[in-house]
Amino acid sequence: MWDDLRYRLRALFRRGAVERELEEELQYHVEHQAAIYHEQGFSPEEALRRARLAFGGVERTKEECREARGLSLIEATSRDFRYAMRQCRKSPGFAAVAAVTLAIAIAANTAVFSFVRAIVIEKLPVNAAGRLVTVGQRNEAFHIDGSETAFSYSFYQELRSRETDFEDLLAVRPEDTKLTEGGETIPMRLELVSGNYFSMLGIRPAAGRLLDECDDAAEGAAGVCVISHRLWQERFAADAGVIGHRILVGGVPVEIVGVSQPGFAGVSLHEPREPGALYEGRAVPRLRARPNGLGSPSGAPETGSEPRTGPYAAGRDWQTDPITRGPASWCARYLPVGDGSQGIGRTKAQLEKPITLLLLLVGIVLLVACANLSALLLTRSLERARETGIRLALGASRAAVIRHILSEGLALSIAGGAAGWILAQLLVRMLLRLLGPEGEGLAPHVRPDLVIFGYSAGVTLAAGILVSLLPAWHSAHTDPLPRIHGTGTAGWRRPLATRTLVAAQIALSVVLIFGAGLFVQTLRNLRLGTRAFDAGQVVLAEVDLSDTIHERNPEPFFDELLRGARELPGVRAASLTQIRILSGGMMSIVLRIPGYRPSNGMSAATYFNTVSTGYFGTLGIPIVAGRDFASSDRGEGEGAVIVNEQFAREFLSNDALGRHFSYASGRNVHVVGIAANARYRGPREELQPIMYLPVTQWHFPRDLHLQVRTTQDSTAATAGIRALINKMDRSLPIGQISTMEMQIDRTLTRERLLALLSAILGSIATLLVGIGVCGVVSFSVARRVREIGVRIAMGSQCADILSLFLTEAVGTALVGIACGIPLALASGRLASSLLYGLKPGDALTAATAGSVLVLVAVMGALVPAWRAARLDPSTSLRCE
Amino acid sequence: MDNNRIELPQGTLDLLILKTVALQPEHGWAISECIGQITGNVLQVPQGSLYPALYRLERRGWIKADWRISENSRRAKYYELTAKGRKQLEREEGDWRKLAAAVAQLLDTNEAHS
Numbered sequence: 006m007w008d009d010l011r012y013r014l015r016a017l018f019r020r021g022a023v024e025r026e027l028e029e030e031l032q033y034h035v036e037h038q039a040a041i042y043h044e045q046g047f048s049p050e051e052a053l054r055r056a057r058l059a060f061g062g063v064e065r066t067k068e069e070c071r072e073a074r075g076l077s078l079i080e081a082t083s084r085d086f087r088y089a090m091r092q093c094r095k096s097p098g099f100a101a102v103a104a105v106t107l108a109i110a111i112a113a114n115t116a117v118f119s120f121v122r123a124i125v126i127e128k129l130p131v132n133a134a135g136r137l138v139t140v141g142q143r144n145e146a147f148h149i150d151g152s153e154t155a156f157s158y159s160f161y162q163e164l165r166s167r168e169t170d171f172e173d174l175l176a177v178r179p180e181d182t183k184l185t186e187g188g189e190t191i192p193m194r195l196e197l198v199s200g201n202y203f204s205m206l207g208i209r210p211a212a213g214r215l216l217d218e219c220d221d222a223a224e225g226a227a228g229v230c231v232i233s234h235r236l237w238q239e240r241f242a243a244d245a246g247v248i249g250h251r252i253l254v255g256g257v258p259v260e261i262v263g264v265s266q267p268g269f270a271g272v273s274l275h276e277p278r279e280p281g282a283l284y285e286g287r288a289v290p291r292l293r294a295r296p297n298g299l300g301s302p303s304g305a306p307e308t309g310s311e312p313r314t315g316p317y318a319a320g321r322d323w324q325t326d327p328i329t330r331g332p333a334s335w336c337a338r339y340l341p342v343g344d345g346s347q348g349i350g351r352t353k354a355q356l357e358k359p360i361t362l363l364l365l366l367v368g369i370v371l372l373v374a375c376a377n378l379s380a381l382l383l384t385r386s387l388e389r390a391r392e393t394g395i396r397l398a399l400g401a402s403r404a405a406v407i408r409h410i411l412s413e414g415l416a417l418s419i420a421g422g423a424a425g426w427i428l429a430q431l432l433v434r435m436l437l438r439l440l441g442p443e444g445e446g447l448a449p450h451v452r453p454d455l456v457i458f459g460y461s462a463g464v465t466l467a468a469g470i471l472v473s474l475l476p477a478w479h480s481a482h483t484d485p486l487p488r489i490h491g492t493g494t495a496g497w498r499r500p501l502a503t504r505t506l507v508a509a510q511i512a513l514s515v516v517l518i519f520g521a522g523l524f525v526q527t528l529r530n531l532r533l534g535t536r537a538f539d540a541g542q543v544v545l546a547e548v549d550l551s552d553t554i555h556e557r558n559p560e561p562f563f564d565e566l567l568r569g570a571r572e573l574p575g576v577r578a579a580s581l582t583q584i585r586i587l588s589g590g591m592m593s594i595v596l597r598i599p600g601y602r603p604s605n606g607m608s609a610a611t612y613f614n615t616v617s618t619g620y621f622g623t624l625g626i627p628i629v630a631g632r633d634f635a636s637s638d639r640g641e642g643e644g645a646v647i648v649n650e651q652f653a654r655e656f657l658s659n660d661a662l663g664r665h666f667s668y669a670s671g672r673n674v675h676v677v678g679i680a681a682n683a684r685y686r687g688p689r690e691e692l693q694p695i696m697y698l699p700v701t702q703w704h705f706p707r708d709l710h711l712q713v714r715t716t717q718d719s720t721a722a723t724a725g726i727r728a729l730i731n732k733m734d735r736s737l738p739i740g741q742i743s744t745m746e747m748q749i750d751r752t753l754t755r756e757r758l759l760a761l762l763s764a765i766l767g768s769i770a771t772l773l774v775g776i777g778v779c780g781v782v783s784f785s786v787a788r789r790v791r792e793i794g795v796r797i798a799m800g801s802q803c804a805d806i807l808s809l810f811l812t813e814a815v816g817t818a819l820v821g822i823a824c825g826i827p828l829a830l831a832s833g834r835l836a837s838s839l840l841y842g843l844k845p846g847d848a849l850t851a852a853t854a855g856s857v858l859v860l861v862a863v864m865g866a867l868v869p870a871w872r873a874a875r876l877d878p879s880t881s882l883r884c885e
Numbered sequence: 886m887d888n889n890r891i892e893l894p895q896g897t898l899d900l901l902i903l904k905t906v907a908l909q910p911e912h913g914w915a916i917s918e919c920i921g922q923i924t925g926n927v928l929q930v931p932q933g934s935l936y937p938a939l940y941r942l943e944r945r946g947w948i949k950a951d952w953r954i955s956e957n958s959r960r961a962k963y964y965e966l967t968a969k970g971r972k973q974l975e976r977e978e979g980d981w982r983k984l985a986a987a988v989a990q991l992l993d994t995n996e997a998h999s
Contacts, residue, residue, distance in 0.1 A: 070937050
């Protein structure tokens with residue numbers, strides 16, 4: 006064993022010496038033999054010739070000796086790669102196309118895998134994250150469209166005190182607030198947590214102490230909080246003296262008691278927060294969890310509902326063991342348990358499906374790229390057939406020929422992989438930007454590291470092997486002799502092989518183009534479905550009067566704002582609203598309707614919104630019966646409401662106008678108008694009952710959105726609104742101003758992501774199909790130069806030659822499409838839940854995908870076919 | 886050429902080389918010459934496969950090589966048996982003898998019955 010290693014090492018490191026020795030030894034043998042022949046009477050030249058003849062192929066023997074002495078892997082590889090480099094230099098164009106193609110495919114795979122890992126695989130950095138579950142509440146009184154709502158702190162306490170199958174339960178409520186410290190105010194994301202939060206998650210303090218159950222009991226005491234390690238380092242310069250320091254959180258003084266361990270930033274994996282606990286002088290901590298949808302004014306309205314909280318629990322294996330011994334039988338039904346390995350963040354639920362689908366798509370693109378390059382390599386090996394033949398005849402083993410082609414494929418893929426690694430980082434950045442706000446939270450999780458690098462390297466190697474497998478096999482398994490003569494018949498199987506590869510490539514491309522078609526149409530359908538506004542556009546601006554001088558009496562300010570907005574140039578209508586529709590936000594409330602008998606035994610609930618006059622006009626929602634709100638709809642008595650058609654149908658048996666009912670804790674209202682149905686939370690939702698309340702009715706809201714419908718472009722309109730607010734109160738901070746379109750796009754992040762990326766991937770595949778067909782037809786033309794010459798000489802027209810090759814290309818394309826369409830329809834089913842407004846087996850899309858590919862095949866074939874048609878018969882006939 | 890020359894049976898080349906260098910250290914040409922002479926030219930080592938076999942045996946540590954001055958006063962690579970090689974030779978020799986005896990016995994038996 007040791008001898009063997011030493012021997013090999015010497016062969017590796019003293020390669021020159023070992024080679025010289027081999028040379029000298031064989032030389033000695035031949036010369037010794039020649040000397041003997043010379044003694045037998047031959048002339049010195051004849052003696053040497055005979056000696057050489059007797060010895061046989063010196064080079065072959067040398068090669069066998071090298072193998073026998075155990076050619077080191079590194080030596081063999083470096084030799085093969087030097088050969089591969091020489092081949093690449095010989096045709097730099099091909100090498101460049103191949104490397105760029107692979108770079109794009111590998112980059113796409115690397116980038117998408119980074120996201121798959123962050124979104125699907127990664128877990129919270131806490132103790133036994135795999136065993137965490139989220140517990141929501143499916144309370145039919147509050148839930149409208151299947152989303153879970155949070156529940157009250159007292160409910161959490163009750164649940165925790167009972168015998169359940171959960172080891173422990175913790176409560177958490179994420180909140181966006183402001184941190185004031187050292188005269189500076191910054192926005193901060195915070196979690197209000199129960200005392201057992203840190204102990205249950207197994208988090209250790211980096212300084213000071215963490216919160217414990219005693220903090221739960223200290224009701225009415227001064228607020229305490231724990232800050233994250235990152236905040237500690239960034240804002241407090243990791244100063245240990247920060248413990249005991251007081252900061253203002255949302256205007257409330259809170260004492261910092263500790264710093265959590267590095268890397269921990271709350272229980273939303275992709276939304277880092279500072280865990281803290283805030284207590285007010287009330288009996289129950291005002292805790293609430295799981296905002297309903299992103300950026301919504303979470304949960305049920307303040308009116309009458311109890312303060313609510315969302316327990317967040319560690320149980321046993323949540324998939325196989327839901328609550329079986331819950332506090333009551335309704336537990337399992339009304340406390341849906343979800344995967345908590347990433348905490349309460351919703352990124353996984355939202356993006357898991359699209360991102361895994363994208364991984365599938367980029368995988369297909371990689372396969373297409375490999376099939377494409379494989380076909381090109383195969384056709385190129387025709388040009389090298391002679392060389393390969395000579396090498397085989399000279400004694401190169403088949404294994405050596407295979408190794409050479411394999412190393413050429415690997416050299417190409419490694420060049421592509423290296424470029425792809427850099428390109429992947431750009432792609433990751435692009436994807437983050439596409440994801441918008443969700444991308445911000447994901448950014449730290451998609452950074453390149455060893456795992457990502459390993460994946461990328463693996464993909465690169467796999468691609469290299471895939472690319473060269475078929476060409477290598479073919480090169481090694483054909484008879485060398487006809488190749489040396491250049492009679493070409495030896496490669497009869499190769500046209501079939503290349504065409505099969507191109508057909509496979511087309512089949513896979515059908516899937517990609519079909520998928521792209523589905524996602525692009527879904528996006529278009531969703532956008533069309535939400536476009537209730539015929540002309541012009543709606544611009545929205547948030548105006549929050551909390552913590553300002555207008556706080557106590559916001560109405561005059563908003564009145565003036567509305568008046569001012571209506572006078573802005575280009576503005577056709579303006580109004581105020583509490584909920585921005587189609588932004589994902591919502592408010593819902595329980596109703597008490599005389600004569601209404603709910604089918605499920607739960608009381609009726611509806612979405613609602615508080616709006617000013619002109620709301621319906623601004624959004625272009627027609628009032629189908631009754632009247633719009635008027636500024637006279639105010640006062641303490643029975644209020645006026647407008648309901649939508651769905652509300653009227655569901656709760657008031659289509660006879661809504663003038664009906665009386667009450668909501669929440671007993672406010673009496675009557676219906677003054679019926680509005681047409683419009684979507685409320687998002688473009689995908691089913692029609693839901695909606696109730697509209699006038700802003701003027703009881704308690705004028707402090708935080709409203711101004712929405713104007715304007716004929717101006719969005720920049721001018723935005724500037725106008727900004728100037729108007731500044732003129733009214735210079736000190737008022739202006740939140741984000743956006744158009745309704747931008748806002749809808751934000752709720753369509755998934756769909757936009759899929760539509761854009763699948764379209765890009767589909768285009769890449771289409772381009773590759775073009776290159777592939779061009780390559781295979783060029784090959785066919787090269788092989789049949791003589792035949793074409795004969796045809797032209799016999800009087801074939803340009804069109805005949807063209808159609809000869811175009812038919813071939815279209816035939817290949819049709820075979821590919823025939824195989825691809827069933828594949829596409831099957832994979833469309835995988836995406837069915839992501840589609841909108843069309844079926845996963847949409848025939849028109851499939852037909853379009855097929856036609857596009859036939860067209861591309863024709864275009865790809867046209868260039869070489871045209872060259873063939875223009876051949877000069879006198880030269881082509883003489884061609885060898 | 887000699888008609889009584891026979892093809893070298895598979896796997897016997899190693900044994901022949903080991904035995905030859907066991908007699909005295911030799912260089913490649915001499916090894917093949919020696920095998921031919923001793924067997925009365927019945928066994929001829931194909932020169933192309935001699936050297937790969939030498940390299941293989943050297944790698945296994947059964948023979949070792951060094952450069953010496955040959956009889957015609959030139960530098961030549963001489964192979965000699967190592968201790969490990971000697972054990973291997975004994976083992977292979979034993980195996981071969983057993984095989985030859987068994988084959989002979991079988992052939993004799995056939996002769997008797999036919």
